[in-house]
Amino acid sequence: MISVSQLSVSFGAIHALTGVSFDAANGKITAILGANGAGKTTLLRTITGLEEAASGDITLDGESLLKKRTEDIARAGVGHVPEGRGVIAEFTVLENLRLGSLAAKVNFQEGIAEQFELFPVLGERRHQHAATLSGGERQMLAMARALIAKPTVLLLDEPSLGLAPLVTAEMMATISELCAKQNLTVLLVEQNAKSALKVAHDAVVLHLGKVVASASAQEVAGDERLRQYYLGLAEQ
Amino acid sequence: MTWLSSGFMSDVFLGITNGVLYGLIALSLVIVWRSTSILNFAQGAMAMFAAYVGMTMSSHGLNFWACFAIAIAAGFALGGLTERVLVRPLYKRPEINSIVVMVGFLGLLESAAAAIWSTAPRTLESPFSQIYFQHHGSTILLSPFALFQIIAALVIMTAVGAIFRYTNLGLQLRAAALAPEVARLLGVRVNRLLTFGWMLSSAAGVVAAVVISSSGSIGLSPTIMDGFFVFGFIAAAVGGLESPLGAVVAGLMIGLVQQFLQDYAPSGISSFAPVIILVVALMIRPQGLFSTTKARRV
Amino acid sequence: MSKLTTFSDARPTTTRFIKATVATILVALIAGYVLTPSTDIYIATAAAMAVSVMGLSILTGFSGQVSIGNAGFMAIGAYTTAIWANHHEHFPIVLSLVGSMAVGALGGIALGLPATRLRGPYLAGMTLAFGYVMTPFIQSLGSWTGGSGGLYFPVLVTPTWFTSLVGESENLIGANARYQAVLSVLVAGIALFFAANLSNSRVGRAMRLVRDDDVAAELVGVNLAQTRVTAFAASAALAALGGSLLALVAGAATSSTYGVALSIELLSLLVLGGMGSISGAIIAGILAAYTDLIMTKINSLTGIDPFSNLGANMKGIIFGVVLITMMLAAPRGLVGLATTLAAKARRLRSGAN
Ligand SMILES: Nc1ncnc2c1ncn2[C@@H]1O[C@H](COP(=O)(O)OP(=O)(O)O)[C@@H](O)[C@H]1O
Ligand SMILES: [Mg+2]
Numbered sequence: 034m035i036s037v038s039q040l041s042v043s044f045g046a047i048h049a050l051t052g053v054s055f056d057a058a059n060g061k062i063t064a065i066l067g068a069n070g071a072g073k074t075t076l077l078r079t080i081t082g083l084e085e086a087a088s089g090d091i092t093l094d095g096e097s098l099l100k101k102r103t104e105d106i107a108r109a110g111v112g113h114v115p116e117g118r119g120v121i122a123e124f125t126v127l128e129n130l131r132l133g134s135l136a137a138k139v140n141f142q143e144g145i146a147e148q149f150e151l152f153p154v155l156g157e158r159r160h161q162h163a164a165t166l167s168g169g170e171r172q173m174l175a176m177a178r179a180l181i182a183k184p185t186v187l188l189l190d191e192p193s194l195g196l197a198p199l200v201t202a203e204m205m206a207t208i209s210e211l212c213a214k215q216n217l218t219v220l221l222v223e224q225n226a227k228s229a230l231k232v233a234h235d236a237v238v239l240h241l242g243k244v245v246a247s248a249s250a251q252e253v254a255g256d257e258r259l260r261q262y263y264l265g266l267a268e269q
Numbered sequence: 270m271t272w273l274s275s276g277f278m279s280d281v282f283l284g285i286t287n288g289v290l291y292g293l294i295a296l297s298l299v300i301v302w303r304s305t306s307i308l309n310f311a312q313g314a315m316a317m318f319a320a321y322v323g324m325t326m327s328s329h330g331l332n333f334w335a336c337f338a339i340a341i342a343a344g345f346a347l348g349g350l351t352e353r354v355l356v357r358p359l360y361k362r363p364e365i366n367s368i369v370v371m372v373g374f375l376g377l378l379e380s381a382a383a384a385i386w387s388t389a390p391r392t393l394e395s396p397f398s399q400i401y402f403q404h405h406g407s408t409i410l411l412s413p414f415a416l417f418q419i420i421a422a423l424v425i426m427t428a429v430g431a432i433f434r435y436t437n438l439g440l441q442l443r444a445a446a447l448a449p450e451v452a453r454l455l456g457v458r459v460n461r462l463l464t465f466g467w468m469l470s471s472a473a474g475v476v477a478a479v480v481i482s483s484s485g486s487i488g489l490s491p492t493i494m495d496g497f498f499v500f501g502f503i504a505a506a507v508g509g510l511e512s513p514l515g516a517v518v519a520g521l522m523i524g525l526v527q528q529f530l531q532d533y534a535p536s537g538i539s540s541f542a543p544v545i546i547l548v549v550a551l552m553i554r555p556q557g558l559f560s561t562t563k564a565r566r567v
Numbered sequence: 568m569s570k571l572t573t574f575s576d577a578r579p580t581t582t583r584f585i586k587a588t589v590a591t592i593l594v595a596l597i598a599g600y601v602l603t604p605s606t607d608i609y610i611a612t613a614a615a616m617a618v619s620v621m622g623l624s625i626l627t628g629f630s631g632q633v634s635i636g637n638a639g640f641m642a643i644g645a646y647t648t649a650i651w652a653n654h655h656e657h658f659p660i661v662l663s664l665v666g667s668m669a670v671g672a673l674g675g676i677a678l679g680l681p682a683t684r685l686r687g688p689y690l691a692g693m694t695l696a697f698g699y700v701m702t703p704f705i706q707s708l709g710s711w712t713g714g715s716g717g718l719y720f721p722v723l724v725t726p727t728w729f730t731s732l733v734g735e736s737e738n739l740i741g742a743n744a745r746y747q748a749v750l751s752v753l754v755a756g757i758a759l760f761f762a763a764n765l766s767n768s769r770v771g772r773a774m775r776l777v778r779d780d781d782v783a784a785e786l787v788g789v790n791l792a793q794t795r796v797t798a799f800a801a802s803a804a805l806a807a808l809g810g811s812l813l814a815l816v817a818g819a820a821t822s823s824t825y826g827v828a829l830s831i832e833l834l835s836l837l838v839l840g841g842m843g844s845i846s847g848a849i850i851a852g853i854l855a856a857y858t859d860l861i862m863t864k865i866n867s868l869t870g871i872d873p874f875s876n877l878g879a880n881m882k883g884i885i886f887g888v889v890l891i892t893m894m895l896a897a898p899r900g901l902v903g904l905a906t907t908l909a910a911k912a913r914r915l916r917s918g919a920n
Contacts, residue, residue, distance in 0.1 A: 081454060107456035119451040121444060132444050135437055136456025182456065308688030310635070310695070358895055364687045368633045369834060369894045372691075376831040377887025384880040495827055499699045502692045510689075540703040543696045548681040551689070 040089035064233035112179030122164035137182035148177040288524020289422035294501025295516035300470040313494030314378035316474035319343035348471025390488030607744035614751035617852025619809030626802035628843025631778030636698025642825035644807025645814035652720035671807020679799025717821030
């Protein structure tokens with residue numbers, strides 16, 4: 034379980050997160066929702082040690098992550114697909130995947146076989162440079178690169194950004210399937226609340242760096258006040 | 270007289286013999302520039318210092334190859350130490366700080382070497398003859414030592430290239446340089462790799478310094494690498510500081526240009542050649558001749 | 568960390584500066600009367616080095632372009648003066664100095680023009696290449712420059728009005744050294760005054776804008792190329808002037824003096840004094856003049872044989888260490904360090920109350 038308690042993060046005078054608390058249950062998808070600038074990316078980056086917390090704590094199965102280095106958090110089984118996907122454009126698909134497999138010391142051949150089964154299009158494009166992939170393919174590559182290390186927690190920062198609605202739906206279905214099959218704990222950051230709430234078990238709603246709601250996905254989806262909040266903000 | 274001993278070919282041989290050293294130094298600069306965006310002005314001095322360490326061992330009766338190996342090991346150590354102690358605090362500082370610190374380190378190493386080993390040039394006996402080959406009674410400006418110099422440089426260049434291109438370590442080194450944050454998210458220990466990059470770069474430079482100290486016509490002295498560094502830097506800049514292949518090719522080109530200028534241009538101009546080559550090359554292509562990065566402000 | 572925090576922004580008002588200059592000159596003149604001929608040489612050297620460091624300060628401190636080749640410009644000044652002196656027996660000294668500055672400025676423009684297309688380490692590397700080739704270049708022009716042996720010229724003749732004003736010294740050398748010191752301090756005062764005005768002028772502000780953020784500077788209408796070349800020209804002119812004054816002290820221009828080591832020394836002195844500050848340049852100049860004396864002290868205190876390898880290279884080692892530690896720990900120089908420490912002490916004291 035990932036447990037965030039009273040977490041505050043600031044950039045100089047900007048308070049990106051203020052007193053954020055919530056739990057993300059093991060083996061479930063927790064959607065982190067909120068408008069642009071709500072602090073979603075900052076939250077994920079603080080979990081993996083890329084930003085420094087001013088106060089509060091983040092624990093993974095009871096152990097604090099705040100003092101750990103990013104690479105050690107990754108090695109402890111937290112996969113983070115960052116905002117903008119972070120595929121290395123100069124590398125081929127295979128090189129990107131190999132990079133993902135190295136720290137985890139998994140069998141690379143078995144790993145890519147698994148990922149190519151999950152994302153067949155990556156198998157077809159294995160020798161292509163990542164720069165030549167489409168947005169959807171890049172998202173798949175980024176996910177496959179995180180998954181090949183067999184993480185127990187997966188942080189996804191706006192996977193649907195820039196994708197066509199149909200591709201988004203497919204992506205969400207894959208995430209849901211992965212979570213169920215591999216008992217993954219997923220933190221799904223989305224502005225696209227509608228798609229995210231379809232697959233999420235729980236949801237946390239951020240607004241200007243504060244938690245305004247933390248409940249089951251169903252409850253959040255059914256709350257008229259929250260829905261308006263979003264629909265008003267999530268205009269495409 | 271054969272074509273191999275013609276004036277033209279003589280310049281080609283001498284140019285290549287020097288050019289491989291410039292290429293090696295340029296490659297060494299590119300390795301750390303790509304991963305840490307720091308131009309190591311102390312690179313030549315570090316190589317000089319490590320070469321002295323290796324050479325000291327020859328007075329303890331060790332042969333050339335053992336001294337060579339010790340110098341390279343000293344280069345690895347010095348490179349790692351430099352990154353940990355001097356360079357690491359510079360990553361988040363303005364560029365000007367890193368330039369000044371590396372220049373300070375250059376001055377420190379040269380003075381320290383002079384203090385320890387004096388400024389009198391010394392040579393390390395190599396097993397290769399420096400007598401030029403003869404062919405049908407005429408002299409070809411290549412010696413067994415020159416061949417050793419060329420081959421040693423090419424071997425190191427190839428080895429460095431192979432490490433970057435084909436090994437897992439190389440993949441992680443490249444990732445750490447291209448996208449350090451992403452690399453860390455994938456569990457790559459970027460800090461260690463930066464240290465390793467500096468070690469590798471430093472050791473590659475040492476090969477050039479050891480060759481220079483074995484060359485009877487030059488020998489090792491505290492400031493001997495200044496000139497080689499200037500030409501190596503120019504090669505790296507002309508090749509584009511991002512491009513290892515560019516660095517090597519530009520190093521060879523500059524060796525040749527320098528040699529021909531020395532033979533055919535008035536001495537005032539040929540001594541000014543480094544500046545002229547750099548200025549002309551950067552006028553044509555400010556981002557470097559081989560750099561693929563588009564519209565980069567250098 | 569913001570770039571802005573790296574430098575001390577010296578913007579002295581003109582009146583304050585005139586006061587400082589007058590005070591410096593007075594102190595030097597009085598010192599000249601009281602002290603021995605050898606002190607005159609120290610004063611002359613300090614003035615020459617202050618001007619040279621100020622030259623680097625304009626380039627590096629004002630406009631943010633690091634030079635590892637300013638000793639090359641000093642060489643230009645030294646040789647211009649030496650060559651001129653050898654061709655004009657009773658040479659008008661002012662003319663000679665102005666001529667050296669002009670030739671230096673031309674050199675600065677020649678190097679500054681290509682430099683406008685370069686940034687940061689590329690630029691620094693180019694200045695290093697320039698500094699490195701100057702020694703062999705000068706030596707290759709043997710018929711003009713006397714080759715590697717250096718170029719000697721007749722000592723500076725002391726005008727009779729100076730002798731009658733200052734009084735007869737014990738010997739010719741003494742009077743000459745006194746004249747040397749007064750002349751150098753006067754020239755340095757004028758040069759530093761010029762630098763202070765440049766710092767306060769529109770051009771100086773443009774340089775600092777370019778240093779801090781060239782994109783923003785361009786947006787507010789600063790001509791980047793012109794500003795950078797101007798900095799090079801002014802820097803080279805002052806370096807050449809410093810080189811000339813130094814050559815006058817030595818009575819010779821020797822190419823090996825103006826190598827890469829001197830360029831590194833200039834950078835160390837600049838960092839010690841504080842980049843971009845007039846008072847920093849003066850401190851640096853005095854430090855430079857007394858370096859050898861300080862080194863002798865250090866050697867005798869530590870018992871190191873000054874003629875041993877270590878003793879002979881102590882200076883370079885200390886300058887290297889100083890450059891590194893100052894840049895890592897106190898990038899604003901000794902003056903900046905003192906200011907920071909004073910502010911800290913003030914805070915501590917007010918905290919205790
Ligand atoms: N590196 C940074 N420096 C300064 N402010 C930042 C930085 N990163 C994020 N912020 C600010 O923090 C707030 C939250 O940003 P972010 O976490 O990216 O929001 P979201 O991902 O929800 O769109 C915003 O106001 C943003 O401008
Ligand atoms: Mg975001």
